[in-house]
Amino acid sequence: MLKIGIIGAGRMGNAHAANIANIADAEVSAVYDINPEKTAAFVGKYPQVKIMSSPDELVNSADVDLIAITSPTYCHAEGLRAAMATGKSVFCEKPLCRTRAELDELAPMLRSYKNVFAVGFVRRYSAGYMTLKKLIAEDKIGKLICASVTCLFGGFCRQWGDWFTDYQKSGGVILDMLAHHCDLCNGLFGKPESVYAKAFRLNTDAALPRDYVSSTVTFKDNVICNMECSWLRGGPNQTSMTVYGEKGALTLTDSGISFYDIGGAETKIEIDEGILGPLQKSITGGMYATEMAKIVDCVLNGGTPYAGVEEAINAMEFGLAMMASAESGNISKL
Numbered sequence: 001m002l003k004i005g006i007i008g009a010g011r012m013g014n015a016h017a018a019n020i021a022n023i024a025d026a027e028v029s030a031v032y033d034i035n036p037e038k039t040a041a042f043v044g045k046y047p048q049v050k051i052m053s054s055p056d057e058l059v060n061s062a063d064v065d066l067i068a069i070t071s072p073t074y075c076h077a078e079g080l081r082a083a084m085a086t087g088k089s090v091f092c093e094k095p096l097c098r099t100r101a102e103l104d105e106l107a108p109m110l111r112s113y114k115n116v117f118a119v120g121f122v123r124r125y126s127a128g129y130m131t132l133k134k135l136i137a138e139d140k141i142g143k144l145i146c147a148s149v150t151c152l153f154g155g156f157c158r159q160w161g162d163w164f165t166d167y168q169k170s171g172g173v174i175l176d177m178l179a180h181h182c183d184l185c186n187g188l189f190g191k192p193e194s195v196y197a198k199a200f201r202l203n204t205d206a207a208l209p210r211d212y213v214s215s216t217v218t219f220k221d222n223v224i225c226n227m228e229c230s231w232l233r234g235g236p237n238q239t240s241m242t243v244y245g246e247k248g249a250l251t252l253t254d255s256g257i258s259f260y261d262i263g264g265a266e267t268k269i270e271i272d273e274g275i276l277g278p279l280q281k282s283i284t285g286g287m288y289a290t291e292m293a294k295i296v297d298c299v300l301n302g303g304t305p306y307a308g309v310e311e312a313i314n315a316m317e318f319g320l321a322m323m324a325s326a327e328s329g330n331i332s333k334l
């Protein structure tokens with residue numbers, strides 16, 4: 001039985017715990033949260049879980065084999081330092097950390113880490129993305145030309161004072177939300193070469209918190225990608241990624257994949273829901289359930305998570321470059 005200790009019993013700590021409860025050979029064994037009310041609510045749901053009084057007590061507990069860091073982004077570095085000092089398996093929610101200094105400190109530690117490390121880029125575990133990647137590798141659309149990423153959230157309801165609305169703590173919509181698609185672009189096109197961005201960066205002059213970024217990114221072979229992401233107070237909730245090639249285009253949305261031929265005719269493509277292989281048969285739930293089941297499987301039986309050390313670092317480099325461009329008004333070169 002794999003014993004999992006959770007640091008941060010908020011939204012994601014609870015979401016992962018619910019999925020772990022459905023995995024036969026894993027259980028949540030320990031929890032630490034800075035807020036006693038969050039801890040109490042968590043053990044109210046999972047009474048077998050031991051309450052730890054500090055991150056150090058949790059990571060060093062004999063009752064913890066896999067450490068899950070689901071605290072706010074600006075707290076990831078402190079959780080990672082404690083977790084990696086133990087040499088145990090580690091899962092950290094995305095993004096890896098908040099600042100350039102933290103990334104510079106963590107990257108070498110991660111690159112030499114001997115045990116399983118996974119980062120919460122959950123979209124890597126979506127059958128839709130895995131199918132898209134396979135189709136591109138099979139040359140369905142030929143040589144890649146350009147891409148468009150739209151990640152709009154019109155129902156943002158956070159208030160000032162919430163850590164999500166503090167650019168210094170969350171990194172705003174770039175590091176918190178678009179980071180997922182920065183990682184997916186890294187997976188499809190390799191690392192970016194240049195990034196130019198304009199963003200609100202949670203400007204506190206606004207009456208209510210809101211954020212928006214529009215960015216132009218170039219990859220090798222002159223692949224150009226437009227990336228747009230928002231936390232706004234109206235408008236659609238819309239997530240899509242279109243990749244254009246010389247033989248056609250593919251669009252991935254949360255409802256499926258379409259292929260567009262050179263004339264523009266659309267064909268729906270069936271997503272291979274069994275893409276994870278035999279493990280998938282035992283998993284119920286969406287990509288978050290798949291993510292946790294795969295990570296547990298890697299720890300117990302060997303293997304590599306779909307989002308690990310290099311994915312964590314590369315998405316940070318991408319996000320920080322986009323933020324630097326939005327902050328300075330200059331193009332960031334990578």
Ligand SMILES: NC(=O)c1ccc[n+]([C@@H]2O[C@H](COP(=O)([O-])OP(=O)(O)OC[C@H]3O[C@@H](n4cnc5c(N)ncnc54)[C@H](O)[C@@H]3O)[C@@H](O)[C@H]2O)c1
Nearest residue numbers: 008009010011012033034035038070071072073075093120
């Ligand atoms: N993968 C995804 O799709 C996804 C979705 C949402 C959030 N996230 C990421 O997950 C992380 C947590 O987000 P959330 O929505 O669960 O936030 P949240 O605010 O709901 O929960 C964070 C919890 O951590 C606790 N906490 C604060 N400081 C702490 C510390 N120093 N040590 C331990 N616990 C501490 C808080 O009391 C709270 O209970 C963030 O990094 C966020 O970017 C990922």
